[in-house]
Amino acid sequence: MRFSARRSPMRAILSVLIALVTVGVGGGTRPLLAQPGQAPVFRSGVEVMEVDVTVVDGRGVPVRDLRAPEFTVTVDGQPRRVVSAEFIGETETPGQPAPERDPYVSNNTDRRPGRLIMLVIDRNNIDTHSLRGATAALKSFVSSISPDDRLSLVTIPPPGPFVEFTTNRAQILDAITRIVGTEDRLPSSFNVSNYEALTFENHSDPNATQRLLFRACGDTDPNTMSPCDRDVEQEALALATHIRQITSHSVSSLGSLLKGLRDVEGAKSMIILSQGLMLEGGQAEATALATLAADARVNVNVMMFAQAFGSASEARMSETLSQDRDLREGGLETFAARSRGSMFRVAANPQYVFDRLRHEISSHYMLAVEPAERDRDGRPHQIRVQVGRKGVEVRARRQVQYTVRTPNTWSRDVVMSRVLGSPAANTELPMRLSSYTFRDQTPGKVKVILAAEIDPESMEKELDLAVGFAVFDNGGKAVLSGQERKIYSANTTLPIRYELAVAVDPGNYRVRLAAVDLAGKTGSVEREVTAFGMSNHELALGDLILSSVREGTGNDLRAPVIVQVTDGQLATYTEVYTNTPGALDDTKVVFEIADTADGPTLQSHAAEIRERTDKTMRQALAVVPVGALPPGRYIARAMISRGGTAVGKLARPFAVMPGSKTATVPAGGSGSPGAGTAPAPARAAMTGITVGARPAEFRKEDVLTPEMLRAVFEVIDKNHPGVKAATARARTGKLDGTAMMALDAGDQNAGSILRGLELLMKGQLNPAANQFGVALRNPADAPIASFYLGVCYAAAGRDKEAVAAWERARAAKLQLPAMQLVLADAWLRLGQPADALEPLREALAREPENDNIRRNLAIAQSHLGLHEQAYPTIVAFLEKNPTDAEGLLVALHALYQVHVEGKTIRSLDQDKAQAATFARAYAAAKGPHAALVEKWAEFLAGR
Numbered sequence: 001m002r003f004s005a006r007r008s009p010m011r012a013i014l015s016v017l018i019a020l021v022t023v024g025v026g027g028g029t030r031p032l033l034a035q036p037g038q039a040p041v042f043r044s045g046v047e048v049m050e051v052d053v054t055v056v057d058g059r060g061v062p063v064r065d066l067r068a069p070e071f072t073v074t075v076d077g078q079p080r081r082v083v084s085a086e087f088i089g090e091t092e093t094p095g096q097p098a099p100e101r102d103p104y105v106s107n108n109t110d111r112r113p114g115r116l117i118m119l120v121i122d123r124n125n126i127d128t129h130s131l132r133g134a135t136a137a138l139k140s141f142v143s144s145i146s147p148d149d150r151l152s153l154v155t156i157p158p159p160g161p162f163v164e165f166t167t168n169r170a171q172i173l174d175a176i177t178r179i180v181g182t183e184d185r186l187p188s189s190f191n192v193s194n195y196e197a198l199t200f201e202n203h204s205d206p207n208a209t210q211r212l213l214f215r216a217c218g219d220t221d222p223n224t225m226s227p228c229d230r231d232v233e234q235e236a237l238a239l240a241t242h243i244r245q246i247t248s249h250s251v252s253s254l255g256s257l258l259k260g261l262r263d264v265e266g267a268k269s270m271i272i273l274s275q276g277l278m279l280e281g282g283q284a285e286a287t288a289l290a291t292l293a294a295d296a297r298v299n300v301n302v303m304m305f306a307q308a309f310g311s312a313s314e315a316r317m318s319e320t321l322s323q324d325r326d327l328r329e330g331g332l333e334t335f336a337a338r339s340r341g342s343m344f345r346v347a348a349n350p351q352y353v354f355d356r357l358r359h360e361i362s363s364h365y366m367l368a369v370e371p372a373e374r375d376r377d378g379r380p381h382q383i384r385v386q387v388g389r390k391g392v393e394v395r396a397r398r399q400v401q402y403t404v405r406t407p408n409t410w411s412r413d414v415v416m417s418r419v420l421g422s423p424a425a426n427t428e429l430p431m432r433l434s435s436y437t438f439r440d441q442t443p444g445k446v447k448v449i450l451a452a453e454i455d456p457e458s459m460e461k462e463l464d465l466a467v468g469f470a471v472f473d474n475g476g477k478a479v480l481s482g483q484e485r486k487i488y489s490a491n492t493t494l495p496i497r498y499e500l501a502v503a504v505d506p507g508n509y510r511v512r513l514a515a516v517d518l519a520g521k522t523g524s525v526e527r528e529v530t531a532f533g534m535s536n537h538e539l540a541l542g543d544l545i546l547s548s549v550r551e552g553t554g555n556d557l558r559a560p561v562i563v564q565v566t567d568g569q570l571a572t573y574t575e576v577y578t579n580t581p582g583a584l585d586d587t588k589v590v591f592e593i594a595d596t597a598d599g600p601t602l603q604s605h606a607a608e609i610r611e612r613t614d615k616t617m618r619q620a621l622a623v624v625p626v627g628a629l630p631p632g633r634y635i636a637r638a639m640i641s642r643g644g645t646a647v648g649k650l651a652r653p654f655a656v657m658p659g660s661k662t663a664t665v666p667a668g669g670s671g672s673p674g675a676g677t678a679p680a681p682a683r684a685a686m687t688g689i690t691v692g693a694r695p696a697e698f699r700k701e702d703v704l705t706p707e708m709l710r711a712v713f714e715v716i717d718k719n720h721p722g723v724k725a726a727t728a729r730a731r732t733g734k735l736d737g738t739a740m741m742a743l744d745a746g747d748q749n750a751g752s753i754l755r756g757l758e759l760l761m762k763g764q765l766n767p768a769a770n771q772f773g774v775a776l777r778n779p780a781d782a783p784i785a786s787f788y789l790g791v792c793y794a795a796a797g798r799d800k801e802a803v804a805a806w807e808r809a810r811a812a813k814l815q816l817p818a819m820q821l822v823l824a825d826a827w828l829r830l831g832q833p834a835d836a837l838e839p840l841r842e843a844l845a846r847e848p849e850n851d852n853i854r855r856n857l858a859i860a861q862s863h864l865g866l867h868e869q870a871y872p873t874i875v876a877f878l879e880k881n882p883t884d885a886e887g888l889l890v891a892l893h894a895l896y897q898v899h900v901e902g903k904t905i906r907s908l909d910q911d912k913a914q915a916a917t918f919a920r921a922y923a924a925a926k927g928p929h930a931a932l933v934e935k936w937a938e939f940l941a942g943r
Helices: 009-023 128-144 169-176 194-202 206-217 227-261 282-296 321-337 351-360 373-377 412-421 682-686 706-719 721-731 738-744 748-761 765-775 782-795 799-811 819-829 833-846 851-863 867-880 885-900 908-924 930-941
Strands: 049-057 071-075 078-080 082-089 116-122 150-156 162-166 268-274 298-305 343-346 363-369 381-387 392-396 431-439 446-454 463-472 478-488 496-504 507-517 522-531 545-548 569-577 587-594 601-606 608-611 617-625 632-642 645-656
Touching: 049 351, 049 381, 071 082, 071 363, 116 128, 116 227, 128 169, 128 268, 128 351, 150 169, 150 227, 162 169, 194 206, 194 227, 194 321, 206 227, 227 268, 227 282, 282 298, 282 321, 298 321, 298 351, 321 343, 343 351, 381 392, 412 463, 412 478, 412 507, 412 522, 431 507, 431 522, 431 569, 446 463, 446 507, 446 522, 463 496, 478 496, 496 507, 545 645, 569 587, 569 632, 587 608, 587 617, 601 617, 601 930, 617 632, 706 721, 706 748, 706 782, 721 738, 721 748, 738 748, 748 765, 748 782, 765 782, 782 799, 782 819, 799 819, 819 833, 819 851, 833 851, 851 867, 851 885, 867 885, 885 908, 885 930, 908 930
Parallel strands: 116 150, 116 268, 268 298, 298 343
Antiparallel strands: 049 363, 049 392, 071 078, 071 381, 082 363, 150 162, 431 446, 446 496, 463 478, 463 507, 507 522, 545 569, 569 617, 587 601, 587 632, 608 617, 632 645
């Protein structure tokens, strides 16, 4: 939303919310629908094959220090050159806590992408007793995984507990407790083993069949079938059918999982918990599954739990234990070995295996292998990876397929759908995401504002981006999604900024934002958002928005990811809600600046409050000057109180950039914005006065002193010689009756001035202003009447009208002792130090011993950034007033700003010593800005 040059900065803050509300979900976005076809897996433009390899020592700990020359790779038995070997894995030192997450900003660049780990429970092929025995170790494994990693738990075949990839460990732990293994045992009369059943059906081992019949029926003639033989056959065939059904269900489910993972970017890990899978044609089916795993970049490890000795039908010892074991394990072992994994047998407590797996899947190498021409035919090829180091195990795929992306083979919509559906972060386009929540205009809804930054490599050419979003509820269901095309012109300032607002029901959500450029580069970032219901509470708070009043280009005011202040001004905004009209009447908001969320206040500013007509919402906004702060990261706080009692606090970080200082207007100008120009930022700078020092509040007594009145009476005597008797009485301090004396002398104009002075001294501002207004009609009395009319305005708090009247008197060359000082003070109160400068200089030239004038001149110079002038001015004041806290503040600020600009007042050591002296004096004077002074002193001491 753009704002007019005539609008105030605080009004502009409102535009960010208005703009985002009007955009919403329908503002240029369209719902995302799943697209047919398979999206390609994009790789870099370098002509290499990417090969994932895991290398561990005898304990399963990843070997981290291998280099490319130590790897040997062959494709179809022919050597290939290893261009590079990149170790990808945990970078944190074992035992050390992971870096803290930024609670305000999510990004896809500040740490390694989290791993994707899928736990698969083959419930048809593992009994409940084994699962119960593994529960504690499984929960321990889940809890030990890094917070950045996403876990999924799948029970195959369905139904059964199922959890999408998530960082929510509680969901996984809860699902573990609800897993039930198989209890489906076929009744058996003849103790037929699994091997015997399958061979009976397919006639693959006549000897085994004959032994079964002899054992069950005593039959030794293979050419005849007795009734007993037929009963055995029926039981064997039923068992074989049952085995094939449960095997088919499990294999089909594994295949579906692997196909689904194909569209998820990056490497994944799958851990299968089973007691075996009867893959009769073990090699063929296992190879087919391994091919799917390779396509999806999934490494597969199998935890093979021991099975109690006995047949599948009853707890009697199987007669073919060895063959049964080979059937159960052979296919899964081949599947794991061909999928960059291994099979681990679990005889008792699986804790050791889980611990080993946690290490093994934590890291891997990405080999860049230079392919030969024949490798590029798009067909599968056999690959072998070896390492020339003793005592290590290499886990790599046995098959590789080189795929080249060609034009017109992919759809950006398909890619966007895949990226938004993927739990992994895409990092080719760096992205950062922040969020804000407010009460929506739709009753019961919460407005979520998303602010993002996208950082492509360059903007030398126009950038065509597809930007999409998806909002998932706590159960992983997408409740909102959309996509739009954004075209950014060449040389657009980086990073690119993007905003969006959506309305949701109260609840917890996971928001994913994604971007895809025309080259197929992708980026995605996720953020957890709590949409607190704000409609049914006596007091509820929206989020705190911070923004630059003016950005580098144009006058846009937008919700940022992290605001970086370069002009010394920080715009602040929040909202307060109630369901009881009028309950916010005594609510106030103060914006504070501090080093930390609970640190001492460095700056503060009372918010301007704007209330909705129905009295159920208040907007609090302010522009806080921060140019006095050293460069660095700070926290802005919104302190909300009601009836003088604190009821809430909001906090959000921002950064003051090097070279940032309060924007000013040129000396000598009024600073008033002309038509078509941006609002003068100096207005905002003076709202809190950069260093905290304030010009004096106007007191009418200061212009009714005996000295001032003597000068006024001299002017009256000069213009009205016939009323000297009245002015003589007035000089004695008795103004009562002097106006009547002037009227008796026939001089109404003089009477109006004297009457106005009399009423002014009594505090009757309006009647006094009326008398001075009458005196304005006489040109000779206009200057003195204008001055005291301005006094009436200033006493009423109307500085703008006061300076207009005082400037007319000044233009008429009226000479009164305090006129320049009160005029300058009023300009300072109006936030226009440039207009105060000349009157103060004139006043000081006339009264060089007047410390108040000198102090206010230093304040004006400080506001205008004339720190090298402000310093000697305030030092002269401090020589007579060494304990004046505001004077010390101005002096310290001047020293600080001069050194920020890389200059010195005297020598560096002298300046540092003087700053330390001023800082101690300020602390002794118990100045209100001790924390800010300490920041300056630290900065100067470190020079």
